[in-house]
Each structure stands twice: as structure tokens, then as C-alpha cells.
């Protein structure tokens with residue numbers, strides 16, 4: 001049986017034309033007209049005026065922290081339930097992550113715990129350098145609350161929307177919240193450039209700074225002159241060509257992922273002991289990955305038994321992110337709460353969710369899962 005992957009790339013067919021155009025024009029070097037056009041088209045899609053295309057979502061997070069002035073020794077509050085890149089970037093600038101637990105209703109950062117932590121920090125004279133809110137598995141965090149907290153205590157906000165392109169919150173698209181939004185076009189994301197990312201913002205000044213730092217911080221001079229440490233973080237023109245072809249199909253890709261979620265829900269929702277990642281009323285998830293929770297006593301098998309049964313049939317699935325406060329590398333970091341994300345990790349599984357999954361793939365997956373506890 002061919003392998004079913006968790007979230008493989010899904011080419012639209014438009015990519016080849018754009019890549020051929022880049023070759024024809026000899027814009028192979030980093031930057032070029034495809035990068036400019038990809039930035040413009042992405043800004044229009046998201047509804048935010050400024051964007052800069054980068055080599056990864058991780059580089060976007062790193063630059064966001066630098067630009068917002070986060071420095072050595074600062075504390076940065078961050079969702080604990082996330083991929084390590086969100087927290088790694090904090091370490092890159094010498095700051096210290098403080099991990100905040102998830103809210104049961106959305107699995108995203110819990111605004112009550114966030115506010116509790118912020119008040120303690122302020123009371124003890126340690127204003128956080130920034131807050132990183134992650135839009136987990138394609139769903140926006142609660143920006144009604146998070147933006148208020150950030151404004152009240154004058155703390156910069158970074159929205160890590162790496163997994164949430166096209167999701168909405170209160171009618172606005174993911175990436176629009178806080179000072180800077182981070183996107184990823186890694187191979188497993190809803191659209192991909194094979195590897196890539198973007199920083200988006202309503203501040204032209206912040207994006208200008210990001211562009212400057214991402215292109216080796218070259219001062220305006222005919223020779224190479226540098227007054228700051230720069231980075232080689234820009235996206236190549238060839239990869240931006242792939243991104244333009246991908247972006248053309250974003251609406252269809254989200255619709256397909258949402259349909260896959262609904263298929264799982266209609267076929268597995270009746271099984272006792274299986275529940276699905278909730279969708280908050282304030283917005284619409286892009287359903288990047290369909291995530292379930294498995295209660296072993298009710299279902300008759302553990303999440304790990306399901307995962308191993310799928311693997312035995314050449315089907316990839318993955319446990320929910322292991323919370324950052326449980327990661328050995330972040331063992332020394334402070335945290336607030338933790339039980340919710342620990343429970344989600346313990347019982348949670350991400351099911352294959354690629355927008356190119358065929359009906360018979362889905363049927364094959366369901367057959368395996370339904371057989372596990374029999």
C-alpha cells in the first residue's frame with residue numbers, strides 16, 4: 001500500500017509556469033520580480049499592507065524579536081503548545097521563554113493565564129520583551145483578549161501564524177494581529193515554497209527594518225558597508241515563483257482541509273472516547289491538521305495504539321506537539337499552568353490531513369482506526 005503522509009505538498013500546476021518565467025528572465029539570484037509579486041499578492045490576500053518574504057518561518061520569528069527590540073535577558077511569554085521554532089527564536093536573541101498553558105476551548109494560549117503572568121512580571125519590575133501567540137493547528141488565538149493585554153501593559157505582540165494561513169478571527173485573516181505576523185511555507189504547510197516564510201505587518205517601518213536585516217544589513221553605499229549585524233534570510237526568486245502558483249489555490253486548499261476534517265468528524269465522531277479539536281466561535285480555522293483526543297477507557301485503545309496501527313498500515317500520523325515546558329532543552333524555563341497542554345499531548349493525535357488526500361485514502365485510515373479497539 002502506498003504511504004499516506006500527514007500533510008504533504010499539493011502542487012497546483014501553476015507553479016511550473018511561474019518557475020519557467022523566472023528561468024526565462026534569468027532572475028535566479030535571491031530576490032527579483034517573483035519575490036516582489038509574491039509579497040504583494042500575499043499582502044492583498046491577508047489584507048495587510050506590508051510583507052517581506054524570507055527563507056523560513058523561523059527566520060521571520062527571529063527577525064520579529066530583533067526588530068521589536070527584544071534583547072539578552074528579556075523574558076518573552078509564549079504558548080507552550082507549539083512547535084519548537086516559536087521558542088527557539090527567543091533563545092536566538094538571548095531572551096528567556098516563559099511558557100503559558102493552553103485554553104481548553106481552543107488549545108491556544110490561555111488569556112487568563114497570560115494576564116496572570118503579565119501582572120506578576122509587571123509587579124516584579126520585569127516587563128516582558130514580547131508575547132508570541134501561536135495560531136495552533138490552523139486556528140487563531142483569542143486576540144480580543146490578547147491584544148487588550150498587550151495594549152494595557154505596552155508589550156509588543158508577535159502572531160505566529162505559521163500554521164494558520166487563511167484562518168480568520170473576527171472577520172480578519174491570521175497574520176493581522178499584533179505588530180508582526182509570521183507565516184511559514186514549509187513543505188508540510190497549507191501552501192508551500194518547499195521552504196520559506198514571511199513577515200507581515202501594518203507598519204511599513206517594521207517591514208523595512210526586517211528587509212534590511214534579512215539582506216545582510218547593507219548600509220546605503222556603493223561598497224559593502226555594515227553598521228549592524230545582518231542575516232541572509234531572504235527568499236529566493238525561484239521559490240517565490242512556487243509560492244505564487246500555490247497561493248492561487250489557497251481557497252480550494254482550505255476548503256479541502258475543512259472537508260477532510262468534516263469527513264473524520266462524521267465517520268469517527270460517533271465513536272465513544274474520540275473528540276475533535278474545537279473551533280472557537282470568533283473565527284474560522286483553516287483546519288491545517290485534523291487533531292483528535294482519545295480517551296483510552298472509553299475508546300478501548302490509546303492514542304499510541306492508534307498511531308502504531310496506522311503506521312503498521314503505512315499511514316503517517318503524529319502525536320500533538322509535546323509542550324515546550326516538557327522539552328529537555330527548555331527544562332529550566334518558567335511556566336504558568338501546564339496541565340491542559342500535557343493532557344492534550346498525552347491523548348492527542350494529528351491525522352493525515354493533506355488537501356490531496358483521496359476518498360479511498362480516508363476510507364483506509366478510518367478502517368484502521370475503527371479496527372484498533374475491536
Ligand SMILES: Cc1ncc(COP(=O)(O)O)c(C=O)c1O
Pocket residue numbers: 055056057058059082083085086134160162163183184185186195196197
Ligand atoms: C507554530 C510554528 N511556528 C514556526 C514554525 C517554523 O516555520 P519554518 O519551518 O518555516 O521555519 C512552524 C513550522 O514549521 C510552526 O508550526
